[in-house]
Amino acid sequence: MPPRTSDAIVIGGGLVGAAIAWGLRGQGLETVLLDEGDIAFRASRGNFGLVWVQSKGLGAPWYQRWTRGSAGEWPALAADLGARTGLDLALQQPGGAHLCLSEPEFEDRAARMARMQSEAGNHGFDYRMIRAKELREMLPGLGPSVVGASWTPYDGHVGPLALLQALHRAFTEAGGAYIPDARVTGGTAAPNDFRVETAAGAFAAPRIVLAAGLGNADLAPRFGLDAPVRPQRGQILVTERARTILPMPTTTVRQTGEGTIMLGDSMEEVGFDTRQAPPVMAQIAQRAVLSFPWIAELNIVRAWSALRVMAPDGLPIYDQSDRYPGAFIANCHSGVTLAGAHARLLAPMIVQGSLDPVLAPFSAKRFDVPHAA
Numbered sequence: 001m002p003p004r005t006s007d008a009i010v011i012g013g014g015l016v017g018a019a020i021a022w023g024l025r026g027q028g029l030e031t032v033l034l035d036e037g038d039i040a041f042r043a044s045r046g047n048f049g050l051v052w053v054q055s056k057g058l059g060a061p062w063y064q065r066w067t068r069g070s071a072g073e074w075p076a077l078a079a080d081l082g083a084r085t086g087l088d089l090a091l092q093q094p095g096g097a098h099l100c101l102s103e104p105e106f107e108d109r110a111a112r113m114a115r116m117q118s119e120a121g122n123h124g125f126d127y128r129m130i131r132a133k134e135l136r137e138m139l140p141g142l143g144p145s146v147v148g149a150s151w152t153p154y155d156g157h158v159g160p161l162a163l164l165q166a167l168h169r170a171f172t173e174a175g176g177a178y179i180p181d182a183r184v185t186g187g188t189a190a191p192n193d194f195r196v197e198t199a200a201g202a203f204a205a206p207r208i209v210l211a212a213g214l215g216n217a218d219l220a221p222r223f224g225l226d227a228p229v230r231p232q233r234g235q236i237l238v239t240e241r242a243r244t245i246l247p248m249p250t251t252t253v254r255q256t257g258e259g260t261i262m263l264g265d266s267m268e269e270v271g272f273d274t275r276q277a278p279p280v281m282a283q284i285a286q287r288a289v290l291s292f293p294w295i296a297e298l299n300i301v302r303a304w305s306a307l308r309v310m311a312p313d314g315l316p317i318y319d320q321s322d323r324y325p326g327a328f329i330a331n332c333h334s335g336v337t338l339a340g341a342h343a344r345l346l347a348p349m350i351v352q353g354s355l356d357p358v359l360a361p362f363s364a365k366r367f368d369v370p371h372a373a
């Protein structure tokens, strides 16, 4: 059977692939989004939902700028998706706090934020280090262990499952083709001419975007690309709904649009092990209770673990293949935060056929030491 042809194929229906596919469709490209089955690793269904800027890009100000640009695109993305799908993404961007539970933590944080501001140069980086007395007026029920926090105006949070659902719904309602149970198992590549094989048939297009999360590590070399990504486990706990209203998210405690409190999240190097670990869950709960003692009164109603998609330096990877122009790759460990940039900034670059120079530092060539030397 001849392959189904389109203007673009996106491999991976998680947050990264769905945001890019939606962006491509919005630019008028006939786009096919190929996704794996239900047993896939899916960071997009297990994350914390922060649209988070303040800790991104120490020593890499280009990442800080890209992240902040994405946070800036978020209101338009949420409004557009909300209007098209009727789904409420519960986006709030009131700024966010990183709580410090000891003086050394506060001092470390202050040094980090000062460095980020100096690295930002003319681009600027607004932040405040806030002491506990003032912080107590901003965040109800703060515990006595909290000595202060860093705060930036750029941070926020969103319902991540609503985001994923909205991207898929908007994409398909606009005529995009979402094909589930279509794990890419093989294919051929030539400049601006790609063909992939899946259990759901063969597909061909002059553009292809590898956005398969951890699956990109295997897929990339077939298209003249490189994605040295590894899994990093994170665990999250969710409480029953609370009456207390937290007016802003913190790095590890946030209140969802429904009123539940999410507590998280860990950073564990355990390979592809998605089991939950009670000692880690206990640490997450303990830090949450030290931050907000009233959380101890709430029942935990859900808990899970999921795998982040991490590059060796923790930064995103964006590339176009030198060998096979038309093949692009996108990987990141903050796919919620970067959804605004992926849908509204990266997708138009892919349509035009070249990545903007602002993305050059994100090329995987940065890991190619002999080549770089």
Ligand SMILES: Cc1cc2nc3c(=O)[nH]c(=O)nc-3n(C[C@H](O)[C@H](O)[C@H](O)COP(=O)(O)OP(=O)(O)OC[C@H]3O[C@@H](n4cnc5c(N)ncnc54)[C@H](O)[C@@H]3O)c2cc1C
Residues within 6 Å of the ligand: 011, 012, 013, 014, 015, 016, 017, 018, 034, 035, 036, 037, 040, 041, 042, 043, 044, 045, 046, 047, 048, 049, 050, 051, 052, 182, 183, 184, 185, 211, 212, 213, 214, 215, 216, 219, 233, 234, 235, 236, 265, 266, 305, 306, 307, 308, 309, 331, 332, 333, 334, 335, 336, 337, 338
């Ligand atoms: C615990 C935790 C907390 C997090 N918190 C936040 C947060 O607060 N804010 C934030 O911005 N980010 C957060 N993240 C990160 C965010 O969830 C990820 O960056 C994002 O989900 C990555 O999306 P993805 O589409 O690249 O990967 P995935 O969600 O893993 O999706 C990849 C998709 O590709 C498909 N696939 C794989 N191989 C193939 C193949 N060969 N053929 C076809 N399809 C394939 C899979 O089926 C899957 O659907 C968190 C992650 C974790 C684990």
